[in-house]
Amino acid sequence: MLLRFRVTNHASLRQEQELSLIAERPRDGRVERAVPRGDHQAVAVAGIFGPNASGKSNVINAMVWMRAAVAHSFAHWAPSGGVPRRPFALDRDAGVPSTFVVDVVIDGVAYEYGFSCDDREFTEEWLYSYPEGRRRKLFERTAGEPPEFGRSLTGGVRTMARLTRPNSLFLSVAAAQNHDLLGRIHHWFDRCFRSATDHDLADRLRFTADHYLSGAAAGEPIMQLLRYADFGIGELMLAEAELELEAEHRLLERALRQAMGERAVRVESDPTDRVRLEHRTEEGSFVLGLAEESSGTRTWAGLLGPVFFTLAHGTLLCVDELDARLHPNLTDALVGLFQSPDVNVNGAQLVFSTHEPALLGHNTRTELGRDQIWLTEKGADGATALFPLSDFQVRDSSENKEKRYLVGRYGAVPFFDERILESIVAALRGGSGDGTTTEGAGPGREEVA
Structure with missing residues (x-):
C-alpha cells in the first residue's frame, strides 16, 4: 500500500509537495489498513480538488512519471537520450534537479524509495527499509560515485551497479537481473500501480477487453x-x-x-x-x-478492467479527472467501491483528481474524511501548493464541506476578476473596453438585456 508520495520540481510542482494517505485518526465506515510496526492507519481513498490549471493533474502525472521511470529507464530509454523529465518551466535555473519519493508497504515491510534527476542523468537514488520500525539502508547511489550498499542487500548488486547507465535507475537494472528483493519493489511500480488518464484510454480498453474475453475469473x-x-x-x-x-x-x-x-x-x-x-x-x-x-460509456468501459484488477489484488489506481464525462452519481459510486469495507475487502487504494465538488457534500453515498481531501492552488509564481483539508478546522460529521469549498473558505477555487468581465461587456456593447461607448458603433450601442 502507498503511504506517502513526495515530489519536487515536476511541471507546476516547484517546491516539495507531499500527498499522504496516513489517516488523521481512525474512522468507522471506511477502509483503513494498519501500517506495520506503527500506530497509524492508511486510508484507501484520496481525492485532489482544485480549479482548472491549479496543478492537481500534475500530482497524478508526477506519480505516473515516477512509475514510468522505474518501469522503463533501463529497458526502453536510449542510452544517450538523457532523462525525459518535466521540470518547472517558469524558472530561470533549468539545472535544478527533480525529486520523486514514495513510502510504501510491500509484503508487510515499509520502504522509502526515491531518486533525483536532471536532464542528463539520475543524480541520486536510494532505498531504505523499516523491518523493525527503524531505518535500514539498502542502497544509496550518487552520480559519479560507486553505490553504497547495506549489509543486508546481497545477490550480485555490485555487478548490477556496473550495468547501470547514468540515465537508468539501479532498481530497474536489478529487477531485469531477477534480484529477489529489489524485484519485489520494482514489481509494485510495474504491476501494483495502475493509472487512468486521457493518454492511456486505448491501453485501458485493451486491458479490459483482454481480461473479459480471456475467460478468466x-x-x-x-x-x-x-x-x-x-x-x-x-x-x-x-x-x-x-x-x-x-x-x-x-x-x-x-x-x-x-x-x-x-x-x-x-x-x-x-x-x-x-x-x-x-x-x-x-x-x-x-x-x-x-x-x-x-463518451461516458467509453470512459466507464476504459475504467472497468483497472478498477476490478485493483480491487481484486489490493493494489493502487490513480485516476486523473475522475469526474470527466461521468455523471456525479456514477463518480460517487466508483469512489464508494474503494471506500466501502464490504466491497474493498483487499484494501485497494484509489487516488484521483476531480473538479466535482458534489463529492464533498452531504448528499453523496460516499463521504470523504477531511484527511482524504486534498486541495491545489497556484501562487503568484505559478507554482502549485498541495495541502489537505485537515489543515483547516473542519468537522467531518456536520460541516458542509461542499458549500464552504465553493465559497472559497479553503482556497483552491477559481478567482474571477469582475473588472475583466466589465471590459468584455463593454466590448460586446461596442465600447472601447474602458467603460465608454464608441460613437457610430451601430446596433452594439443598444442596451444589452
Whole structure:
C-alpha cells in the first residue's frame, strides 16, 4: 500500500509537495489498513480538488512519471537520450534537479524509495527499509560515485551497479537481473500501480477487453461493473473479423519473441475498432461499436478492467479527472467501491483528481474524511501548493464541506476578476473596453438585456 508520495520540481510542482494517505485518526465506515510496526492507519481513498490549471493533474502525472521511470529507464530509454523529465518551466535555473519519493508497504515491510534527476542523468537514488520500525539502508547511489550498499542487500548488486547507465535507475537494472528483493519493489511500480488518464484510454480498453474475453475469473465481474452503470448494456464482445485478427496478432507476437526476445514490440490493434457492446431493448438486441457509444460509456468501459484488477489484488489506481464525462452519481459510486469495507475487502487504494465538488457534500453515498481531501492552488509564481483539508478546522460529521469549498473558505477555487468581465461587456456593447461607448458603433450601442 502507498503511504506517502513526495515530489519536487515536476511541471507546476516547484517546491516539495507531499500527498499522504496516513489517516488523521481512525474512522468507522471506511477502509483503513494498519501500517506495520506503527500506530497509524492508511486510508484507501484520496481525492485532489482544485480549479482548472491549479496543478492537481500534475500530482497524478508526477506519480505516473515516477512509475514510468522505474518501469522503463533501463529497458526502453536510449542510452544517450538523457532523462525525459518535466521540470518547472517558469524558472530561470533549468539545472535544478527533480525529486520523486514514495513510502510504501510491500509484503508487510515499509520502504522509502526515491531518486533525483536532471536532464542528463539520475543524480541520486536510494532505498531504505523499516523491518523493525527503524531505518535500514539498502542502497544509496550518487552520480559519479560507486553505490553504497547495506549489509543486508546481497545477490550480485555490485555487478548490477556496473550495468547501470547514468540515465537508468539501479532498481530497474536489478529487477531485469531477477534480484529477489529489489524485484519485489520494482514489481509494485510495474504491476501494483495502475493509472487512468486521457493518454492511456486505448491501453485501458485493451486491458479490459483482454481480461473479459480471456475467460478468466475477471470476466463476469467486469460485465457486472458495466451493467452497474445502467447504460443499458447487456454484453461486451469482439467483432468476428477482429477475433481472427487477434489470433493472428498472437501468433506474430510469439514469433517476434522467439526471434528477438521478450523486449519485442507488442503487436496491437485499436480496441475502439474491435470492441462491441450489446444493447438490449424492448425491440430486441442491438450491437454498437465502441466508437458509436457516448463518451461516458467509453470512459466507464476504459475504467472497468483497472478498477476490478485493483480491487481484486489490493493494489493502487490513480485516476486523473475522475469526474470527466461521468455523471456525479456514477463518480460517487466508483469512489464508494474503494471506500466501502464490504466491497474493498483487499484494501485497494484509489487516488484521483476531480473538479466535482458534489463529492464533498452531504448528499453523496460516499463521504470523504477531511484527511482524504486534498486541495491545489497556484501562487503568484505559478507554482502549485498541495495541502489537505485537515489543515483547516473542519468537522467531518456536520460541516458542509461542499458549500464552504465553493465559497472559497479553503482556497483552491477559481478567482474571477469582475473588472475583466466589465471590459468584455463593454466590448460586446461596442465600447472601447474602458467603460465608454464608441460613437457610430451601430446596433452594439443598444442596451444589452
